[in-house]
Amino acid sequence: MAGILVSCPVTAGLLFAQTYPPGPQTITFISSVDGSEQPYALYLPRPFDLRKRYPLLISLHAEESNHRLNLIQLFGQTNRFGDAARIPLASFHPVRDVEMIVASPLARGTMGYRGIAERDVYDVLADVKRRFQVDDARVYLTGVSMGGGGALWLALSRPDIWAAVAPVCPAPLRAIDVLAPNALNLPIRLFHGNQDPVSPVAVSRLWQRRFLDLGVPADYIEYPAVRHNAWDYAYKDGALFDWFLQFQRNRFPERVRFVTDSHRYDSAYWVRIDSLTPGVLASIDARQTGGAELRVETQNIDGFTLSLDHPLSAVTIDGALFRFKAVSAPLSFRKLAGRWTPGRLPLTGKRSGLEGPIAEAVSNRHIYVYGTADSPVPEELNFRRAQAESAAHWDNLISFPVKADSAVTQQDLDTSDLVLFGTSQTNSLIARFVGRLPLALEPGAADYGLLFVADLGNHYALVSSGLPWWTGFDEASRQTDRYTPVTFAELSTFGDFIVFKSSLANVVAEGRFDPNWNVPAYLRAKLTSSGAVTVR
Secondary structure, three states, rough: OOOOEEEOOOOOOOOEEEOOEEEEEEEEEOOOOOOOOOEEEEEEOOOOOOOOOEEEEEEEHHHHHOHHHHHHHOOOHHOOOHHHOOOOOOOOOOOOOOOOEEEOOOOOOOOOOOOHHHHHHHHHHHHHHHHEEEEEEEEEEEEOHHHHHHHHHHHHHOOOHHHHEEEOOOOOOOOHHHHHHHHHHOOOOEEEEEEOOOOHHHHHHHHHHHHOOOOEEEEEEEEEOOOOOHHHHHHHHHHHHHHOOOOOOOOOOOOEHHHHHOOOOOOEEEEEEEEEEOOOOOOEEEEEEEOEEEEEEEEEEOEEOOOOOEEEEEEEOOOOEEEEEEEEEOOOOOOOEEEEEEEOOOOOOOOOEEEOHHHHHHOEEEEEOOOOOOOHHHHHHHHHHHHHHHEEEOOOOOOOEEEEEOOOOHHHHHHOOOEEEEEOOOOOHHHHHHHHHHHEEEEOOOEEEEEEEOOOOOOEEEEEOOOOOOOOOOHHHOOOOOOOOOOHOOOOOOOOEEEEEEOOOOOEEEOOOOOOOOOOOHHHHHHOOOOOOEOO
16 A cells, blocks of 8 residues: 655755555654653544645553554454554455544653653654644543543643543542543543443442532543443444544633643633642632633632633722723733732743652653762672662663662753762762752761752752661551552652651651742651651
């Protein structure tokens, strides 16, 4: 079959060409996280017209699965193959062609679609748009089991990217139920088998009820006597493709309701939250009330911007009325001394990409660094290196560089977040950045562990002093996401800092720094009274 020739300029007068055949295939992209080459499964319609804008469906695979099997499942043909996870996509011929591009990321395997895996999904979305013409108003999302939970997370944290979402027997991530209001303008269809032993059917029943109570258009299809294979029915005969194609994203809905606790996820549709306290749930409910008037209700927000497609003459914010002479977007408001006023609030301190919590320091390119500043004896040096290597090796698909402090280059500092083991006495990088670090473990606190994240200006430092963060983790009964590498799962249970004695089962203090990276007053006394930590 003839392929499709794609030519792209790379330098003046130089072109490279690549052929993409219609149908299923595997291609790769370069990860924005670590520069590695990562695969995803791709389906192109037959025939394929490079000049045409196509809908795009992003499909997320289940735990212990992969991108290839997920694409085969999506076309309803899993049962035609014995071990479908191992077959090459060249052997798979969809019984039905669809007028839609489909992409299924590997996303590092079983990782739960937060952190690095989440970034891989958005890298795939960007890569498909770079290669082909995609209709931004018709970008859809589905996933099965772990991927169904990932679909809920991606849809609720960035609802304005997607035109519709279909989670199948989802295994949701922790603490995302508070984001359910964000789906107000997002069509959702859930699928589940009522005998599912892996992800109980109550999960989807509860999510649909939660959505409906909030006025979210959520359908639910439940399959009697079906176990953890609801995708065999949800994806049968390509019916889900037809459901998706009913919908287009509305860039300017009448009402936007958005909840977040992070600058990273700060906007939806025509609303952007400019100022919040990371870790504290903030919400905005903005409604067009007719003509050029708008009503806004906020909670835990100190600044926001409106970017509608028409001028505004009146905005009411938490009961305060502001009138204008047909002001065009964008229009910003800020809260000063408890009162709203027009204008943009300058952002200082925590900001998108540098706001914590701890897990964010290992969600991009990062290096694990052990200390050699005190010239340790060989046995101690080997112990420190092994400790860093243990933390850096997440599983067979995911591991990160490990270096001695003396081997870290300026390029490393310019491009990577740092996970620093030791103290200012043992690790030269901790000593170098000590002026930017809000906490320090006292030299005599041998039975304590301190872990905290800090802003180095353009990157994070994650400092682990004393006992490492995994000491006694199993005893501490901290709730983790089920389908996540152990290191990331552990780190995802922390705020910005934690101090413990002997074991994580005995926490002295933990929490989030304030918006200026200072320890809140109510926790400062706990830290200083322990005698183990210096608060700067």
